[in-house]
Amino acid sequence: MTRVTVLAGGVGGARFTRGLLQQLAAEDARVAANAPISALEGEFSGNSAQGSEHTSDTSTATGTGTASEVTVIVNTGDDMWLDGLRICPDLDTVMYTLGGGISEEQGWGRAEESRRTSAEIAAYGRGWSWFTLGDLDLATHIVRTDLLRNGATLSAATEFLCRRWQPGARLLPMSDQFVETHVRLATDADEHRAGDLIHFEEWWVRYRAGKPVTEFVQVGLADAVAAPGVIEAIRTADLVILPPSNPVVSVGTILAIPGIREALRTTTARVVGIAPIIAGAAVRGMADACLTTIGVETSALAVGLHYGSRAADGVLDAWLVDETDAAAVPALEAAGIRAAAVPLWMTDVAATARIAAEALRIAESIPALAPANTAGTGTATTTPTGTGTTPAAAGSIDGLPVIEFAFPGPLRDQLVAAVLNGTKTSTTATLAAYEVENEPMPVVGGRQVMIDSAGQPVAIVETTGFRLARVGDVDLEHARDEGEGFESVAAWRAAHEEMWHSARSRAQLGDPGFTATDDTVVVLERLRVVMRLPAS
Ligand code: GDP
Numbered sequence: 053m054t055r056v057t058v059l060a061g062g063v064g065g066a067r068f069t070r071g072l073l074q075q076l077a078a079e080d081a082r083v084a085a086n087a088p089i090s091a092l093e094g095e096f097s098g099n100s101a102q103g104s105e106h107t108s109d110t111s112t113a114t115g116t117g118t119a120s121e122v123t124v125i126v127n128t129g130d131d132m133w134l135d136g137l138r139i140c141p142d143l144d145t146v147m148y149t150l151g152g153g154i155s156e157e158q159g160w161g162r163a164e165e166s167r168r169t170s171a172e173i174a175a176y177g178r179g180w181s182w183f184t185l186g187d188l189d190l191a192t193h194i195v196r197t198d199l200l201r202n203g204a205t206l207s208a209a210t211e212f213l214c215r216r217w218q219p220g221a222r223l224l225p226m227s228d229q230f231v232e233t234h235v236r237l238a239t240d241a242d243e244h245r246a247g248d249l250i251h252f253e254e255w256w257v258r259y260r261a262g263k264p265v266t267e268f269v270q271v272g273l274a275d276a277v278a279a280p281g282v283i284e285a286i287r288t289a290d291l292v293i294l295p296p297s298n299p300v301v302s303v304g305t306i307l308a309i310p311g312i313r314e315a316l317r318t319t320t321a322r323v324v325g326i327a328p329i330i331a332g333a334a335v336r337g338m339a340d341a342c343l344t345t346i347g348v349e350t351s352a353l354a355v356g357l358h359y360g361s362r363a364a365d366g367v368l369d370a371w372l373v374d375e376t377d378a379a380a381v382p383a384l385e386a387a388g389i390r391a392a393a394v395p396l397w398m399t400d401v402a403a404t405a406r407i408a409a410e411a412l413r414i415a416e417s418i419p420a421l422a423p424a425n426t427a428g429t430g431t432a433t434t435t436p437t438g439t440g441t442t443p444a445a446a447g448s449i450d451g452l453p454v455i456e457f458a459f460p461g462p463l464r465d466q467l468v469a470a471v472l473n474g475t476k477t478s479t480t481a482t483l484a485a486y487e488v489e490n491e492p493m494p495v496v497g498g499r500q501v502m503i504d505s506a507g508q509p510v511a512i513v514e515t516t517g518f519r520l521a522r523v524g525d526v527d528l529e530h531a532r533d534e535g536e537g538f539e540s541v542a543a544w545r546a547a548h549e550e551m552w553h554s555a556r557s558r559a560q561l562g563d564p565g566f567t568a569t570d571d572t573v574v575v576l577e578r579l580r581v582v583m584r585l586p587a588s
Pocket residue numbers: 060061062063064065066142145296297298299301302303326327328329330333334335336337339396397398399
Protein backbone atom coordinates (compact mmCIF):
# COMPACT_ATOMS: atom_id res chain seq x y z
CA MET A 53 0.00 0.00 0.00
CA THR A 54 1.20 3.45 -0.80
CA ARG A 55 -0.12 6.53 0.94
CA VAL A 56 0.02 9.52 -1.36
CA THR A 57 -0.95 13.07 -0.47
CA VAL A 58 -1.50 15.61 -3.24
CA LEU A 59 -1.64 19.41 -2.80
CA ALA A 60 -4.01 20.48 -5.55
CA GLY A 61 -5.60 23.45 -7.23
CA GLY A 62 -8.40 22.94 -9.70
CA VAL A 63 -8.03 21.59 -13.21
CA GLY A 64 -4.33 20.64 -13.18
CA GLY A 65 -4.52 19.06 -9.74
CA ALA A 66 -7.74 17.21 -10.53
CA ARG A 67 -6.56 15.77 -13.82
CA PHE A 68 -3.27 14.70 -12.35
CA THR A 69 -4.98 12.98 -9.43
CA ARG A 70 -7.26 11.10 -11.82
CA GLY A 71 -4.19 9.69 -13.58
CA LEU A 72 -2.52 8.96 -10.25
CA LEU A 73 -5.51 6.93 -9.05
CA GLN A 74 -5.45 4.89 -12.24
CA GLN A 75 -1.72 4.28 -11.92
CA LEU A 76 -1.93 3.27 -8.26
CA ALA A 77 -4.85 0.97 -8.98
CA ALA A 78 -2.81 -0.73 -11.67
CA GLU A 79 0.17 -1.09 -9.37
CA ASP A 80 -1.97 -2.35 -6.52
CA ALA A 81 -3.50 -4.92 -8.85
CA ARG A 82 -0.04 -6.02 -9.91
CA VAL A 83 1.10 -6.37 -6.32
CA ALA A 84 -2.04 -8.33 -5.51
CA ALA A 85 -1.37 -10.64 -8.41
CA ASN A 86 2.17 -11.03 -7.12
CA ALA A 87 3.54 -9.82 -10.37
CA PRO A 88 6.86 -7.98 -10.47
CA ILE A 89 6.42 -4.29 -9.98
CA SER A 90 9.41 -3.26 -12.00
CA ALA A 91 7.53 -2.20 -15.11
CA LEU A 92 5.59 0.68 -13.67
CA GLU A 93 4.97 2.55 -16.82
CA GLY A 94 4.07 2.25 -20.42
CA GLU A 95 1.37 -0.25 -19.71
CA PHE A 96 -1.56 1.95 -20.30
CA SER A 97 -1.16 3.22 -23.80
CA GLY A 98 -3.56 0.57 -24.98
CA ASN A 99 -6.17 1.56 -22.42
CA SER A 100 -8.44 4.04 -24.02
CA ALA A 101 -8.66 7.05 -21.76
CA GLN A 102 -11.54 6.69 -19.39
CA GLY A 103 -12.46 10.28 -19.97
CA SER A 104 -15.47 11.25 -17.98
CA GLU A 105 -16.17 7.83 -16.55
CA HIS A 106 -16.19 7.29 -12.86
CA THR A 107 -12.78 6.49 -11.52
CA SER A 108 -14.06 5.89 -8.04
CA ASP A 109 -13.77 2.15 -8.03
CA THR A 110 -10.26 2.06 -9.42
CA SER A 111 -8.67 3.20 -6.20
CA THR A 112 -10.01 0.30 -4.26
CA ALA A 113 -8.87 -2.01 -6.99
CA THR A 114 -7.80 -5.18 -5.40
CA GLY A 115 -9.75 -5.67 -2.25
CA THR A 116 -6.74 -7.48 -0.81
CA GLY A 117 -5.74 -4.88 1.71
CA THR A 118 -3.02 -3.52 -0.54
CA ALA A 119 -5.10 -0.67 -1.91
CA SER A 120 -3.23 2.61 -1.98
CA GLU A 121 -4.73 5.63 -0.29
CA VAL A 122 -4.79 9.08 -1.80
CA THR A 123 -5.55 12.27 0.11
CA VAL A 124 -5.98 15.49 -1.83
CA ILE A 125 -5.46 18.73 0.08
CA VAL A 126 -7.32 21.25 -2.01
CA ASN A 127 -6.79 24.99 -2.38
CA THR A 128 -9.76 26.94 -1.09
CA GLY A 129 -8.26 30.37 -1.73
CA ASP A 130 -10.49 30.73 -4.81
CA ASP A 131 -13.62 30.26 -2.71
CA MET A 132 -16.16 33.04 -2.41
CA TRP A 133 -19.71 34.00 -1.61
CA LEU A 134 -21.80 34.56 -4.74
CA ASP A 135 -25.58 34.85 -4.98
CA GLY A 136 -25.70 33.96 -1.29
CA LEU A 137 -23.91 30.67 -1.81
CA ARG A 138 -20.49 29.40 -0.83
CA ILE A 139 -18.61 28.55 -4.02
CA CYS A 140 -15.51 26.34 -3.84
CA PRO A 141 -14.17 26.16 -7.40
CA ASP A 142 -11.16 23.94 -6.82
CA LEU A 143 -12.85 21.51 -4.44
CA ASP A 144 -15.66 21.07 -6.93
CA THR A 145 -13.32 20.65 -9.89
CA VAL A 146 -11.46 17.89 -8.05
CA MET A 147 -14.67 16.25 -6.83
CA TYR A 148 -16.39 16.30 -10.24
CA THR A 149 -13.26 15.21 -12.12
CA LEU A 150 -12.60 12.24 -9.85
CA GLY A 151 -16.29 11.47 -9.46
CA GLY A 152 -17.07 11.49 -13.17
CA GLY A 153 -19.29 14.56 -13.30
CA ILE A 154 -16.88 17.04 -14.85
CA SER A 155 -17.35 18.85 -18.15
CA GLU A 156 -14.35 17.50 -20.03
CA GLU A 157 -14.36 20.33 -22.57
CA GLN A 158 -14.24 23.07 -19.95
CA GLY A 159 -12.19 21.21 -17.37
CA TRP A 160 -14.47 22.61 -14.65
CA GLY A 161 -18.22 22.59 -13.96
CA ARG A 162 -20.72 19.84 -14.67
CA ALA A 163 -21.16 17.92 -17.90
CA GLU A 164 -24.45 18.49 -19.73
CA GLU A 165 -25.02 21.72 -17.90
CA SER A 166 -27.66 24.40 -18.49
CA ARG A 167 -27.80 27.99 -17.29
CA ARG A 168 -31.46 28.86 -16.82
CA THR A 169 -31.11 29.89 -13.19
CA SER A 170 -28.15 32.16 -13.88
CA ALA A 171 -30.15 33.83 -16.65
CA GLU A 172 -32.96 34.49 -14.19
CA ILE A 173 -30.55 35.92 -11.62
CA ALA A 174 -29.08 38.16 -14.34
CA ALA A 175 -32.60 39.33 -15.23
CA TYR A 176 -32.80 40.72 -11.70
CA GLY A 177 -29.52 42.51 -12.31
CA ARG A 178 -27.78 40.43 -9.66
CA GLY A 179 -24.83 38.03 -9.76
CA TRP A 180 -21.66 38.26 -11.80
CA SER A 181 -22.39 38.11 -15.53
CA TRP A 182 -18.89 36.79 -16.15
CA PHE A 183 -19.16 34.01 -13.58
CA THR A 184 -22.29 32.03 -14.27
CA LEU A 185 -23.22 29.07 -12.14
CA GLY A 186 -24.75 26.17 -14.01
CA ASP A 187 -28.05 24.70 -12.89
CA LEU A 188 -26.64 21.32 -11.89
CA ASP A 189 -23.62 22.92 -10.26
CA LEU A 190 -25.92 25.20 -8.24
CA ALA A 191 -27.31 22.17 -6.46
CA THR A 192 -23.85 21.48 -5.06
CA HIS A 193 -23.50 25.05 -3.83
CA ILE A 194 -26.95 25.04 -2.29
CA VAL A 195 -26.34 21.79 -0.42
CA ARG A 196 -22.92 22.99 0.76
CA THR A 197 -24.27 26.34 1.91
CA ASP A 198 -27.14 24.63 3.70
CA LEU A 199 -24.67 22.43 5.58
CA LEU A 200 -22.45 25.39 6.47
CA ARG A 201 -25.41 27.41 7.69
CA ASN A 202 -26.36 24.49 9.90
CA GLY A 203 -22.97 24.60 11.53
CA ALA A 204 -20.98 22.10 9.49
CA THR A 205 -17.33 22.87 8.83
CA LEU A 206 -16.16 23.04 5.25
CA SER A 207 -14.36 19.72 5.85
CA ALA A 208 -17.60 18.11 6.96
CA ALA A 209 -19.56 19.63 4.08
CA THR A 210 -16.91 18.38 1.63
CA GLU A 211 -17.05 14.89 3.08
CA PHE A 212 -20.82 14.95 2.76
CA LEU A 213 -20.75 16.02 -0.90
CA CYS A 214 -18.14 13.36 -1.63
CA ARG A 215 -20.44 10.64 -0.35
CA ARG A 216 -22.40 11.15 -3.51
CA TRP A 217 -19.46 11.57 -5.89
CA GLN A 218 -17.22 8.83 -4.49
CA PRO A 219 -14.05 10.44 -5.82
CA GLY A 220 -11.87 7.49 -4.79
CA ALA A 221 -9.62 9.79 -2.79
CA ARG A 222 -10.05 11.68 0.47
CA LEU A 223 -10.64 15.37 -0.27
CA LEU A 224 -9.62 17.83 2.42
CA PRO A 225 -9.97 21.60 2.14
CA MET A 226 -6.68 23.24 3.09
CA SER A 227 -8.47 25.07 5.92
CA ASP A 228 -11.93 25.25 7.44
CA GLN A 229 -11.55 28.99 7.83
CA PHE A 230 -12.41 31.13 4.84
CA VAL A 231 -9.17 32.34 3.29
CA GLU A 232 -9.82 34.21 0.04
CA THR A 233 -7.11 35.18 -2.40
CA HIS A 234 -7.36 38.77 -3.61
CA VAL A 235 -5.19 40.74 -6.02
CA ARG A 236 -4.19 44.37 -5.71
CA LEU A 237 -4.83 46.17 -8.99
CA ALA A 238 -2.02 48.28 -10.43
CA THR A 239 -4.42 50.16 -12.73
CA ASP A 240 -8.04 51.23 -12.81
CA ALA A 241 -10.44 48.65 -14.19
CA ASP A 242 -14.13 49.37 -14.70
CA GLU A 243 -15.56 50.33 -11.32
CA HIS A 244 -12.26 49.52 -9.55
CA ARG A 245 -9.39 51.93 -8.87
CA ALA A 246 -5.66 51.26 -8.90
CA GLY A 247 -4.67 49.96 -5.46
CA ASP A 248 -8.02 48.23 -4.86
CA LEU A 249 -8.12 44.62 -3.76
CA ILE A 250 -10.45 42.49 -5.84
CA HIS A 251 -11.22 38.80 -5.52
CA PHE A 252 -8.83 36.55 -7.43
CA GLU A 253 -11.70 34.99 -9.40
CA GLU A 254 -12.78 38.39 -10.66
CA TRP A 255 -9.26 39.11 -11.91
CA TRP A 256 -8.92 35.61 -13.36
CA VAL A 257 -12.29 35.15 -15.01
CA ARG A 258 -13.52 38.67 -15.70
CA TYR A 259 -10.17 40.13 -16.74
CA ARG A 260 -8.48 36.90 -17.85
CA ALA A 261 -5.56 37.97 -15.62
CA GLY A 262 -5.01 40.77 -18.12
CA LYS A 263 -4.85 43.66 -15.64
CA PRO A 264 -1.46 44.16 -13.97
CA VAL A 265 -1.47 43.50 -10.24
CA THR A 266 1.10 44.25 -7.58
CA GLU A 267 0.44 41.47 -5.10
CA PHE A 268 -1.68 38.57 -3.97
CA VAL A 269 -3.29 38.96 -0.57
CA GLN A 270 -4.82 36.05 1.32
CA VAL A 271 -7.68 37.68 3.17
CA GLY A 272 -8.41 35.75 6.37
CA LEU A 273 -5.03 34.03 6.56
CA ALA A 274 -4.25 35.44 10.00
CA ASP A 275 -7.11 33.46 11.52
CA ALA A 276 -6.63 30.28 9.51
CA VAL A 277 -5.29 26.93 10.57
CA ALA A 278 -4.92 23.78 8.52
CA ALA A 279 -8.11 21.71 8.36
CA PRO A 280 -8.30 18.54 10.45
CA GLY A 281 -6.21 15.77 8.94
CA VAL A 282 -4.17 18.01 6.65
CA ILE A 283 -0.91 18.07 8.58
CA GLU A 284 -1.26 14.42 9.46
CA ALA A 285 -1.83 13.50 5.82
CA ILE A 286 1.48 15.13 4.95
CA ARG A 287 3.35 13.67 7.89
CA THR A 288 2.13 10.11 7.49
CA ALA A 289 2.31 9.87 3.71
CA ASP A 290 4.82 7.77 1.83
CA LEU A 291 4.83 10.32 -0.94
CA VAL A 292 3.65 13.91 -1.23
CA ILE A 293 3.01 15.25 -4.72
CA LEU A 294 2.79 18.84 -5.90
CA PRO A 295 0.86 18.20 -9.10
CA PRO A 296 0.94 20.55 -12.09
CA SER A 297 -1.17 23.14 -10.30
CA ASN A 298 -0.68 26.88 -10.25
CA PRO A 299 2.42 27.42 -8.10
CA VAL A 300 1.27 30.82 -6.87
CA VAL A 301 -2.48 30.83 -6.35
CA SER A 302 -3.07 27.10 -5.84
CA VAL A 303 -0.04 25.41 -4.28
CA GLY A 304 1.39 28.70 -3.00
CA THR A 305 -1.89 29.44 -1.23
CA ILE A 306 -1.94 26.03 0.44
CA LEU A 307 1.69 26.40 1.54
CA ALA A 308 0.86 29.70 3.25
CA ILE A 309 -1.52 28.03 5.73
CA PRO A 310 0.38 27.82 9.02
CA GLY A 311 2.09 24.48 9.54
CA ILE A 312 1.73 23.12 6.02
CA ARG A 313 5.10 24.22 4.68
CA GLU A 314 6.73 23.01 7.89
CA ALA A 315 5.00 19.64 7.54
CA LEU A 316 6.32 19.32 4.00
CA ARG A 317 9.80 20.19 5.17
CA THR A 318 9.85 17.66 7.96
CA THR A 319 7.79 14.74 6.68
CA THR A 320 9.58 11.45 6.17
CA ALA A 321 7.70 11.18 2.86
CA ARG A 322 9.46 12.11 -0.35
CA VAL A 323 8.10 15.29 -1.91
CA VAL A 324 7.88 15.25 -5.68
CA GLY A 325 6.61 18.10 -7.86
CA ILE A 326 5.47 18.19 -11.48
CA ALA A 327 6.09 21.31 -13.53
CA PRO A 328 2.94 23.15 -14.63
CA ILE A 329 5.08 25.07 -17.09
CA ILE A 330 6.21 23.49 -20.35
CA ALA A 331 8.65 25.21 -22.71
CA GLY A 332 8.28 28.55 -20.97
CA ALA A 333 4.49 28.71 -21.04
CA ALA A 334 1.59 27.74 -18.82
CA VAL A 335 -0.07 24.77 -20.42
CA ARG A 336 -3.57 26.09 -19.81
CA GLY A 337 -4.68 29.21 -18.06
CA MET A 338 -2.68 32.28 -17.17
CA ALA A 339 -0.25 31.01 -14.55
CA ASP A 340 2.44 33.16 -16.17
CA ALA A 341 0.62 36.31 -14.99
CA CYS A 342 0.77 35.02 -11.42
CA LEU A 343 4.43 34.08 -11.63
CA THR A 344 5.35 37.45 -13.11
CA THR A 345 3.60 39.20 -10.24
CA ILE A 346 5.73 37.41 -7.65
CA GLY A 347 8.89 37.88 -9.71
CA VAL A 348 9.37 34.29 -10.83
CA GLU A 349 10.16 33.59 -14.46
CA THR A 350 7.68 31.41 -16.35
CA SER A 351 9.86 28.36 -16.78
CA ALA A 352 9.94 24.85 -15.34
CA LEU A 353 13.40 25.56 -13.92
CA ALA A 354 12.44 28.81 -12.19
CA VAL A 355 9.33 27.27 -10.64
CA GLY A 356 11.34 24.29 -9.38
CA LEU A 357 13.89 26.63 -7.82
CA HIS A 358 11.08 28.76 -6.42
CA TYR A 359 9.78 25.71 -4.52
CA GLY A 360 13.38 24.91 -3.62
CA SER A 361 15.18 21.86 -2.27
CA ARG A 362 14.29 20.42 1.11
CA ALA A 363 18.03 20.14 1.73
CA ALA A 364 18.09 23.93 1.71
CA ASP A 365 14.94 25.68 2.89
CA GLY A 366 12.52 24.57 0.20
CA VAL A 367 9.89 21.86 -0.10
CA LEU A 368 11.01 19.57 -2.94
CA ASP A 369 13.02 16.38 -3.10
CA ALA A 370 12.37 15.95 -6.80
CA TRP A 371 10.89 17.87 -9.73
CA LEU A 372 9.69 16.50 -13.03
CA VAL A 373 10.02 18.74 -16.07
CA ASP A 374 8.74 18.11 -19.57
CA GLU A 375 11.09 16.45 -22.03
CA THR A 376 11.40 19.74 -23.92
CA ASP A 377 12.81 21.27 -20.72
CA ALA A 378 15.55 18.67 -20.29
CA ALA A 379 18.16 21.43 -20.27
CA ALA A 380 16.88 22.44 -16.81
CA VAL A 381 17.84 19.13 -15.19
CA PRO A 382 21.51 19.86 -14.35
CA ALA A 383 20.68 23.22 -12.74
CA LEU A 384 17.94 21.60 -10.64
CA GLU A 385 20.26 18.80 -9.55
CA ALA A 386 22.91 21.36 -8.66
CA ALA A 387 20.35 23.04 -6.44
CA GLY A 388 19.77 19.78 -4.59
CA ILE A 389 16.57 18.80 -6.39
CA ARG A 390 16.51 15.44 -8.11
CA ALA A 391 15.12 16.04 -11.59
CA ALA A 392 14.03 14.14 -14.67
CA ALA A 393 12.65 15.19 -18.03
CA VAL A 394 9.62 13.18 -19.12
CA PRO A 395 6.50 13.92 -21.21
CA LEU A 396 4.22 16.09 -19.04
CA TRP A 397 1.23 16.70 -21.29
CA MET A 398 -1.87 15.37 -19.57
CA THR A 399 -3.55 14.68 -22.92
CA ASP A 400 -5.68 11.85 -21.56
CA VAL A 401 -5.94 9.67 -18.48
CA ALA A 402 -3.43 7.14 -19.80
CA ALA A 403 -0.80 9.80 -20.48
CA THR A 404 -1.46 11.29 -17.06
CA ALA A 405 -1.08 7.87 -15.41
CA ARG A 406 2.35 7.63 -17.02
CA ILE A 407 3.29 11.00 -15.49
CA ALA A 408 2.15 9.64 -12.11
CA ALA A 409 4.28 6.54 -12.71
CA GLU A 410 7.29 8.77 -13.28
CA ALA A 411 6.54 10.61 -10.04
CA LEU A 412 6.40 7.32 -8.14
CA ARG A 413 9.58 6.18 -9.80
CA ILE A 414 11.63 9.27 -9.07
CA ALA A 415 10.38 9.16 -5.47
CA GLU A 416 11.70 5.62 -5.13
CA SER A 417 15.06 6.67 -6.48
CA ILE A 418 15.59 9.08 -3.60
CA PRO A 419 17.39 7.57 -0.65
CA ALA A 420 15.30 7.25 2.47
CA LEU A 421 15.60 10.22 4.76
CA ALA A 422 16.34 8.01 7.74
CA PRO A 423 18.34 5.22 6.16
CA ALA A 424 18.14 1.87 7.81
CA ASN A 425 21.79 1.56 8.68
CA THR A 426 24.47 4.16 8.65
CA ALA A 427 26.40 2.72 11.54
CA GLY A 428 30.05 3.53 11.39
CA THR A 429 29.69 6.56 9.15
CA GLY A 430 28.68 8.77 12.04
CA THR A 431 26.01 11.41 12.05
CA ALA A 432 27.36 14.90 12.01
CA THR A 433 26.14 16.65 15.09
CA THR A 434 27.62 19.09 17.55
CA THR A 435 30.86 18.92 15.65
CA PRO A 436 32.01 17.09 12.61
CA THR A 437 32.10 13.52 13.64
CA GLY A 438 34.95 11.26 14.45
CA THR A 439 35.06 9.16 11.36
CA GLY A 440 36.60 5.81 11.88
CA THR A 441 36.32 6.02 15.62
CA THR A 442 32.94 4.38 15.91
CA PRO A 443 32.62 0.66 16.02
CA ALA A 444 29.63 -0.81 14.28
CA ALA A 445 28.09 -1.75 17.62
CA ALA A 446 25.36 0.84 17.58
CA GLY A 447 24.15 -0.25 14.19
CA SER A 448 22.83 -3.41 15.69
CA ILE A 449 20.05 -1.56 17.47
CA ASP A 450 17.24 -2.01 15.03
CA GLY A 451 19.47 -0.60 12.34
CA LEU A 452 19.02 2.93 13.64
CA PRO A 453 21.46 5.56 12.48
CA VAL A 454 24.10 6.71 14.94
CA ILE A 455 24.31 10.11 16.55
CA GLU A 456 27.63 11.05 18.09
CA PHE A 457 28.70 14.27 19.72
CA ALA A 458 32.10 15.86 19.23
CA PHE A 459 35.04 13.52 19.13
CA PRO A 460 35.51 10.65 21.56
CA GLY A 461 36.91 12.05 24.81
CA PRO A 462 35.88 14.22 27.75
CA LEU A 463 33.73 16.61 25.70
CA ARG A 464 31.70 13.79 24.23
CA ASP A 465 31.21 12.24 27.63
CA GLN A 466 30.05 15.57 29.01
CA LEU A 467 27.60 16.07 26.12
CA VAL A 468 26.23 12.54 26.36
CA ALA A 469 25.65 13.01 30.09
CA ALA A 470 23.86 16.30 29.39
CA VAL A 471 21.55 14.64 26.84
CA LEU A 472 20.81 11.84 29.29
CA ASN A 473 19.95 14.19 32.15
CA GLY A 474 17.83 16.38 29.89
CA THR A 475 19.92 19.55 30.02
CA LYS A 476 21.04 19.22 26.41
CA THR A 477 18.13 19.39 23.97
CA SER A 478 19.77 21.08 21.01
CA THR A 479 22.81 20.44 18.90
CA THR A 480 24.51 22.07 15.95
CA ALA A 481 26.50 20.87 12.97
CA THR A 482 27.68 22.62 9.87
CA LEU A 483 25.76 21.80 6.73
CA ALA A 484 29.18 21.24 5.15
CA ALA A 485 29.81 18.36 7.57
CA TYR A 486 26.57 16.74 6.52
CA GLU A 487 27.49 17.14 2.90
CA VAL A 488 30.97 15.74 3.25
CA GLU A 489 29.64 12.72 5.11
CA ASN A 490 26.68 12.40 2.77
CA GLU A 491 24.39 12.36 5.78
CA PRO A 492 20.65 12.79 5.31
CA MET A 493 19.05 15.75 7.07
CA PRO A 494 17.51 14.99 10.46
CA VAL A 495 13.84 14.08 10.33
CA VAL A 496 11.44 15.17 13.05
CA GLY A 497 10.33 12.02 14.82
CA GLY A 498 13.38 10.17 13.53
CA ARG A 499 15.33 8.10 16.06
CA GLN A 500 19.03 7.59 16.40
CA VAL A 501 21.34 5.67 18.68
CA MET A 502 23.56 7.89 20.80
CA ILE A 503 26.97 6.44 21.46
CA ASP A 504 29.58 7.29 24.07
CA SER A 505 33.32 7.76 23.73
CA ALA A 506 33.84 4.02 23.72
CA GLY A 507 31.40 3.68 20.85
CA GLN A 508 28.88 1.98 23.14
CA PRO A 509 25.19 2.68 22.54
CA VAL A 510 23.75 4.52 25.54
CA ALA A 511 20.32 5.76 24.50
CA ILE A 512 17.86 6.13 21.71
CA VAL A 513 17.18 9.80 21.02
CA GLU A 514 14.45 11.33 18.91
CA THR A 515 14.71 14.42 16.76
CA THR A 516 12.00 16.80 17.96
CA GLY A 517 12.90 19.72 15.70
CA PHE A 518 15.19 20.68 12.91
CA ARG A 519 15.99 23.76 10.92
CA LEU A 520 18.78 25.27 8.91
CA ALA A 521 20.12 28.67 9.92
CA ARG A 522 22.99 31.02 9.25
CA VAL A 523 25.54 31.06 12.06
CA GLY A 524 24.78 34.77 12.38
CA ASP A 525 21.11 34.00 13.07
CA VAL A 526 21.49 31.40 15.81
CA ASP A 527 19.53 32.54 18.85
CA LEU A 528 20.15 32.43 22.57
CA GLU A 529 17.55 29.74 23.17
CA HIS A 530 19.36 27.36 20.87
CA ALA A 531 22.69 28.23 22.48
CA ARG A 532 21.35 27.64 26.01
CA ASP A 533 19.70 24.37 25.03
CA GLU A 534 23.07 22.99 23.94
CA GLY A 535 23.47 22.19 27.64
CA GLU A 536 27.04 23.40 27.74
CA GLY A 537 26.39 26.38 29.96
CA PHE A 538 26.39 29.03 27.22
CA GLU A 539 24.75 32.20 28.51
CA SER A 540 25.27 34.16 25.30
CA VAL A 541 25.25 33.47 21.60
CA ALA A 542 28.82 34.77 21.50
CA ALA A 543 29.93 32.10 23.99
CA TRP A 544 28.15 29.45 21.97
CA ARG A 545 29.81 30.68 18.83
CA ALA A 546 33.30 30.91 20.30
CA ALA A 547 33.15 27.32 21.53
CA HIS A 548 31.84 26.05 18.22
CA GLU A 549 34.35 28.00 16.19
CA GLU A 550 37.13 26.56 18.28
CA MET A 551 35.86 23.13 17.38
CA TRP A 552 35.13 23.85 13.70
CA HIS A 553 38.52 25.48 13.22
CA SER A 554 40.45 22.63 14.82
CA ALA A 555 42.81 20.74 12.56
CA ARG A 556 40.79 17.59 13.12
CA SER A 557 37.51 19.15 12.02
CA ARG A 558 39.06 20.85 9.05
CA ALA A 559 40.67 17.60 7.96
CA GLN A 560 37.32 15.90 8.22
CA LEU A 561 35.72 18.54 6.05
CA GLY A 562 38.58 18.20 3.59
CA ASP A 563 38.97 21.96 3.87
CA PRO A 564 42.17 22.99 5.67
CA GLY A 565 41.15 26.64 5.66
CA PHE A 566 37.54 26.16 6.79
CA THR A 567 36.39 29.25 8.66
CA ALA A 568 32.87 29.84 9.88
CA THR A 569 31.30 33.19 9.08
CA ASP A 570 27.87 34.69 9.74
CA ASP A 571 26.75 33.10 6.47
CA THR A 572 27.91 29.58 7.24
CA VAL A 573 24.83 27.37 7.22
CA VAL A 574 24.32 25.18 10.25
CA VAL A 575 21.88 22.40 10.98
CA LEU A 576 20.09 23.07 14.26
CA GLU A 577 18.56 19.94 15.67
CA ARG A 578 16.46 19.43 18.79
CA LEU A 579 16.51 16.15 20.66
CA ARG A 580 15.04 14.16 23.48
CA VAL A 581 15.89 10.81 24.99
CA VAL A 582 13.23 8.20 24.33
CA MET A 583 15.02 5.20 25.84
CA ARG A 584 18.18 4.57 27.83
CA LEU A 585 19.99 1.46 26.80
CA PRO A 586 21.42 -0.91 29.38
CA ALA A 587 25.21 -0.78 29.57
CA SER A 588 26.66 -3.74 27.76
P1 GDP B 1 -6.95 25.87 -11.60
O1 GDP B 1 -7.23 26.04 -10.14
O2 GDP B 1 -8.10 25.33 -12.37
O3 GDP B 1 -6.29 27.06 -12.22
O4 GDP B 1 -5.95 24.68 -11.70
P2 GDP B 1 -4.59 24.30 -11.08
O5 GDP B 1 -4.04 25.31 -10.17
O6 GDP B 1 -4.68 22.91 -10.59
O7 GDP B 1 -3.70 24.15 -12.36
C1 GDP B 1 -3.49 25.04 -13.34
C2 GDP B 1 -2.11 24.72 -13.88
O8 GDP B 1 -2.08 23.45 -14.52
C3 GDP B 1 -1.70 25.72 -14.90
O9 GDP B 1 -0.60 26.42 -14.37
C4 GDP B 1 -1.30 24.90 -16.10
O10 GDP B 1 -0.09 25.35 -16.61
C5 GDP B 1 -1.17 23.48 -15.58
N1 GDP B 1 -1.54 22.46 -16.55
C6 GDP B 1 -2.75 22.31 -17.14
N2 GDP B 1 -2.71 21.27 -18.01
C7 GDP B 1 -1.46 20.73 -17.93
C8 GDP B 1 -0.80 19.63 -18.60
O11 GDP B 1 -1.36 18.93 -19.44
N3 GDP B 1 0.50 19.40 -18.26
C9 GDP B 1 1.16 20.17 -17.34
N4 GDP B 1 2.44 19.86 -17.05
N5 GDP B 1 0.57 21.20 -16.71
C10 GDP B 1 -0.72 21.49 -17.00
